[in-house]
Amino acid sequence: MSRPARRLRLAPSLLSADFGALGEAVSAAEAAGADAFHLDVMDGHFVPNISFGPGLVAAVRARTRLPLDVHLMIEDPLRYVEAFQRAGGDTLVFHVEAKSPPEAVVREVHRLGAQVGIALRPDTPFGAVEPYLGVVDQVMVMGVHPGFSGQRFLPHVLPKLTEARERLDALGRDADVSIDGGVTVENAVDTAAHGATFFVCGNSVFGGGPIAENLRRLRASVEEGARRGVR
Ligand code: DX5
Ligand code: ZN
DSSP states (O other), X not given: OOOOOOOOEEEEBGGGSOGGGHHHHHHHHHXXXXXXXXXXXXXXXXXXXXXXXXXXXXXXXXXXXXXXXXXXXXXXXXXXXXXXXXXXXXXXXXXTTSSSOHHHHHHHHHHHTOEEEEEEOTTSOGGGTGGGTTTOSXXXXXXXXXXXXXXXXXXXXXXXXXXXXXXXXXXXXXXXXXXXXXXXXXXXXXXXXXXXXXXXXXXXXXXXXXXXXXXXXXXXXXXXXHHHOOO
């Protein structure tokens, strides 16, 4: 199945960067051709880990002009979307499994003038996000159980990428389908072939080796996947 050409974007996930040299990591990835940055916000409730809040998002905002994709792994996104939009988030991604009513989060993020994404955990069926496909700007399929970077990709999520792309296309929506968690040079090709257009890459960008070379190899992989489609 071949797909129409669509812009493929790589978003390095700063959770995998050296927090002691975060500014340098941001500048290096931007200079190496990153398309956006992904920032993982964790509250210790929705996921077991705690990461950072709006202050760090604002610090990254001051360092780059690239879009910031803020992934809210928090129980009550409705309460915090304004703080993260003010901090400089361009897209605010919340989980369908969180406590806030999804319709209210979507409405509030759009009222704030930001883009909104809806994420689903690896074991959440695609049907959970289906009611929101007409209004969200991004559907984020998780390739790992949220909470930590550097985990192994769960291939059973791949069909959800295709489902998301096909349902969005059927609705005439140009929203991004993103994949987050466990993306490597080896499997990025499959995620693109299945319909992902926005690729969150933590360890595969910051986990070792030159950032520019890592991004170059990831880009070649997703471009190959998008050309190939699902066979
Ligand atoms: C996981 C986070 C991911 C993570 C990605 O909870 O949402 O964004 O930082 O890191 P890698 O690519 O190393 O799995
Ligand atoms: Zn994330």
